Amino acid sequence: MIQKLKHFFSIGPVFAYFFRIFRKDTEGKYPHSFNLKMMHGINKISIIMFLICVIVMVTRCASR
Template sequence: MNGRNLFNLGEVFGYFFRKHDPNRKTNFNLRTMHFINKLSMSMFLVCLLVMLYRLFTR
């Protein structure tokens, strides 16, 4: 395993900005699951940025 693939964030950003697939069926549970996943990843990234900010400003 090389280091280049370790920090490949293309799939993460693709998850946030992908377009709606008209061939895929959707329901309330699936939409809720995707919303919770996006919310949790966003909260993680915000907390990571806050921790890095605090690390470099002290």
């Protein structure tokens, strides 16, 4: 039961994706297509915008 919950709540693959998206695939493990490149580009932009917004919110909260 606990193993199932650990597997269900594991976020390791999510962090692996975040780190994988910002580096080039030199080994050729993952498929390459125009749609996939565009999806990764949009994901990069959204991750960066999210981090900038979190930084702005924390600085506004800290300056009060």
